Amino acid sequence: MSLSWAVFRNYTGHAKEILGDVTDYPRFFLMPPSAIIEAESSGKNKVRLLAPDEHIDFEVEMVIRLGNDLQPEKMCVGIDTTNRTRQTLAKKEGWPWLEGKGFKGSGVLGTWTSWDSRPVEIGLIQNGQIKQQESTKKMVHSVEKLLLHLNNWYDISPGDYLWTGTPKGVGPMHLGDSIECWMNNLDGEKISSLFATCV
DSSP states (O other): OOOEEEEOSOBHHHHHHTTOOOOSSOOEEEEOGGGEEOOOTTSOEEEOOSSTTSOEEEOEEEEEEEOTTSSEEEEEEEEEOEEHHHHHHHHHHTOOSHHHHSSTTOEEEOOOEEOOOSOOEEEEEETTEEEEEEEGGGBSSOHHHHHHHHHHHSOOOTTOEEEOOOOSOOEEOOTTOEEEEEEEOTTSOEEEEEEEEEO
16 A cells, blocks of 8 residues: 655745745655545546635645655656644644644645656646746755655655655635646646646
8 A cells, every 4th residue: 555755844935934944854744545636537636625614725746656666657746735724733732743634635646747857847726826836956855865765764665655845835725716736847848737626
């Protein structure tokens, strides 16, 4: 069963907007398999807001799937949603973050493409407005550094997912919102996409 390893504060801009520090080495949290939703070819993906009366943020990310050699095999754009209401309470009380970061359907994956180590651009549009747009070359900890740390400290497996962090611009979602995400290569070609409605 695949695990999702998610690094946090891996873009300086996002760390600043949530009033957090960039860490000296990558730190991860786990998302359970039930958190992950694969993209549907029909384009009718859903972002599940299990508690629509609470503050739930979008976070666009580059996601990597590991191959049999534990190296990147595929990549896609994804949305790591955060229940900020519950995460904030958990931080305050010293509780685990699972309710805030690993609830059912909290990780939505876009269409997969072959791994390419060159930087890509990821972005997110909410209801027709660009909210996030950044190059992965701005990541604090590179993919190579993330994998080195995971290999040194944990027992990763083929098929595991690596969520590489979100750039600045995260914001709240509401019922009925339209979300579009993209991943473009250096030539400006769209190589991964995700279209979803918040339900």
